Amino acid sequence: MTAITGKTRVAGVVGHPIAHSLSPVLHNAWLAAAGIDGVYVALEARDGGFRRLVEGLKTTSFAGCNVTLPFKEDALASADEVHPRAARAKAANLLVFQDGRVHADNTDGLGLLAAFAEQATGFDAKAGPVVVLGAGGGARGAVAAFLDAGCPHVRVVNRTFGRAEALVAELGGEAFGLTDAEAAFQGAIAVVNATSAGLADNHAPDFPLAATPETCVVMDMVYKPLVTPFLAQAQALGRRTVDGLAMLIGQAAPSFEAFYGQPPPKDVDVRALALKALSLKAPGQ
Numbered sequence: 001m002t003a004i005t006g007k008t009r010v011a012g013v014v015g016h017p018i019a020h021s022l023s024p025v026l027h028n029a030w031l032a033a034a035g036i037d038g039v040y041v042a043l044e045a046r047d048g049g050f051r052r053l054v055e056g057l058k059t060t061s062f063a064g065c066n067v068t069l070p071f072k073e074d075a076l077a078s079a080d081e082v083h084p085r086a087a088r089a090k091a092a093n094l095l096v097f098q099d100g101r102v103h104a105d106n107t108d109g110l111g112l113l114a115a116f117a118e119q120a121t122g123f124d125a126k127a128g129p130v131v132v133l134g135a136g137g138g139a140r141g142a143v144a145a146f147l148d149a150g151c152p153h154v155r156v157v158n159r160t161f162g163r164a165e166a167l168v169a170e171l172g173g174e175a176f177g178l179t180d181a182e183a184a185f186q187g188a189i190a191v192v193n194a195t196s197a198g199l200a201d202n203h204a205p206d207f208p209l210a211a212t213p214e215t216c217v218v219m220d221m222v223y224k225p226l227v228t229p230f231l232a233q234a235q236a237l238g239r240r241t242v243d244g245l246a247m248l249i250g251q252a253a254p255s256f257e258a259f260y261g262q263p264p265p266k267d268v269d270v271r272a273l274a275l276k277a278l279s280l281k282a283p284g285q
């Protein structure tokens, strides 16, 4: 990082907890490589502090912030202007402060598609049905991203069928219960795990991945561990896989451009830096 001066452009990420966020690692490496007089910090908001933080910072020189759990819905509600893709996702992961106004966006869907482009060479979302597992916020963003990318058919599989039905009624696609997962996997070109199954106990979600075509690409939004039990199951079946770290980096890039006015430099291996940061953490953190 170059020395912080009175002109340094400050942005950051807000969440709770936030200490283990990888976003400062990514953004500060890009800033240093690009020689930009900027810095990116992590802020933990407590006790209703998120709304007060946005209210206060929007009329300062603070460029803006990424927003992570549990404030993505609050972020959307705090905005003066909302990008249509954030409105569709019903959540914002990016707030930009400009002339006292708050602009909300959601770059998670862009990150998802960037991850496929990077790790599943030749993948074309227009080429066939895609399956999204889960019906929470992450799943909603994935469904919107695939539909926006021209996917002809999005199938939403969820344990609670009613939530899948509600999601597709709003965004489009077809709802399936867990017992119909095998039918949903028929002819799928991609399966994305957006459930929180296995997050706590590290068990693979019990989905019948063997029912997918051999050419199907399997992705997990979780990146800790990098190869989740779900991805390991897919790899054992010989499927190509896409990991959640590529999505994290993919959502960070358009955020960086929004804060600092230029895309991140390509000549810095932020994935290696993120992997190093991940390996330095104690298990479970």
Ligand code: ATR
Pocket: 133, 134, 135, 136, 137, 138, 139, 158, 159, 160, 161, 163, 194, 195, 196, 197, 198, 205
């Ligand atoms: P987020 O907003 O982060 O996506 P969420 O709203 O809590 O999180 O959604 C978690 C998703 O994981 C839900 O789709 C949930 O299914 P239900 O709607 O039936 O609750 C899914 N999920 C969590 N644990 C699961 C498990 N053990 N098996 C299958 N699905 C699971």
